Structures are given as structure tokens and as C-alpha cells.
Amino acid sequence: MVILRPEVERRYDRGAERRDDDRPAEERRGGVPWRAAALLGRTLRDEWYGIVVDPVRQLRRRGPSALLLAFVACAGVIFFHALAQRPAGATAVRILGGVQGDLPLWLALLRTPISLYVPALDLPVWAGITQLFLAFALAELSLGRRRTLFVAYAATLAGTLTVRVMIAMGPGWWGLGLSPEAGRVLDTGPSAAVVGLFTYLSVVRRAPVVFALTGGSMVVESIAKPNLAGREHLIAVGAAVVLGLVHERGRLPRSLRVPLALSGASAKTQEGRPT
Secondary structure (H helix, E strand, O other): OOOOOHHHHHHHOOOHHHHHHOOOHHHHOOOHHHHHHHHHHHHHHHHHHHHHHHHHHHHHHHOHHHHHHHHHHHHHHHHHHHHOOOHHHHHHHHHHHOOEOOOOHHHHHHHHHHHOOOOOOOOOHHHHHHHHHHHHHHHHHHHOHHHHHHHHHHHHHHHHHHHHHHHHHOOOOOOOOOOHHHHHOEOOOHHHHHHHHHHHHHHHOOOHHHHHHHHHHHHHHHHHOOOHHHHHHHHHHHHHHHHHHHHHHHHHHHHHHHHHHHHHHHHHHHHHOOO
16 A cells, blocks of 8 residues: 555545545534544544655655754764863853844854854753754655755744844733843744744645644743743744745645646546547
């Protein structure tokens, strides 16, 4: 049996209507528990195909070379983490990839690409590497390398630039502004890129459960521990949502060409048949 993407599977599955008639009587009568369970089951199935099955198929077809970005990202985090274990190395890491709100804008922009590989020293690095590898691997297999890099960098840069605006606003502004002391705090490093990639994938693959786990966890984090990292994560989520919606809107006209072309071909076939 060929495993297709959820939207393709639903489009060409001619037995779907027959299987609907085979549903339990309780579900056909519209029982709320059955309908809720069926909806949850379909949602989880579609997300499984869109987030896991399709990338695995791409990996089997393209081989380990398809995970180049994921391996490079993990190697970079391990290298900078090992380098930061010594005082001289920690200073070098801060100079190369440490981004703060009080830096000149040109210097912050220059350090931002390297900051994607600089982990937070107060967090367990190995747990972060696992999340980093999954995010880059799934995104690279599903989106391609260029779009993966673009989304990761855009999510990180959005957090960095928005925090500078909040610091410039100053305290107040209904809680949106930040005090000047926040400008001396290092940014989130690769975690904003991880959050952005998972959120973008959940939008373009229509995965509400993954979106709830990603965006919802960031909301809970920002409420439970209101700090600079929480704000940057929320900004990364917002930026990824906007990018995903823009991408889906750009795909809409192209997706409409398929049914239109099929309907045109069907009409020509009907005209060519003898009456």
C-alpha cells in the first residue's frame, strides 16, 4: 500500500464514503463522544502522515545527506558548548555569537547567524540538541534547505529586533516595554529557531496538535516565568505563523489549477464522445 500525504490520500480515496457508512451506529446517530473521538482520531492520523510519515519517506528516498542542516546545527551547538566550558572560550563565544539588546544594530545583525548555534549555558545542552535535531531534520525533509534556513533565521531575527523595540519603548506600555537592564541579557540562541520551525511546520501541514504543543507551551512558559526568553519565543511563534499563512495563501491559486484543469479535460472528453 502506497503511503500518501493526508490531503492526497483524502482526495483520491474513493472508498471513504463507503467506510463512512460502516461507522458504528452511535457515531452515525451523532453521539458527541463518538464524534469527538472520530475527529481526534482523524486529526492525529493526518498529523502523523504530514509531520512524520512524509519526512521519513523523503529520508528513505534521499538518504542521510538530506539531514545536512540538522547535523551541522547539532555539531555547531556541541562545538560552542564545549568551547564555552573554559573562561577564554566563553569570552570568544560571547564575542562571536552573543546577541544582546544594547549592542549596536549592525553588530547584533552580524552575530545573529552564529547565535543560532550558541546554546544557553543555564539549560541542559543534550535535551536542547535533541529538539534542535528534530526541528531541523523534519523541516529540512519537508520544506527543503533554503526554506528551513530562512524560517529559522527569520524567527530568531524577529525576536532579536522586537526586543530592541521593547527596550526602546521603556517600562510601561501595558507591559510591552522593557527596562534598559534587559539589554544586557543574552538572547535565546537556537531555541527561537526550534520554536519557529515547529510552529511553521504545524501551520503549513495543518497540525493543530503540534501547534498547541509548540505555541501553547510558549504561552505557559511566558506566564509561569515572565522573562526575556519567553517573550522572544512568543515572537518567534508569531513570526512563524505569519510566514506559514503567507506561504499557504501563495499556494492557493496554484492548487486551484488542478481541479480546473481536470474539469476542463473532463469536458473535452465528454465533447469528444459519440452521442
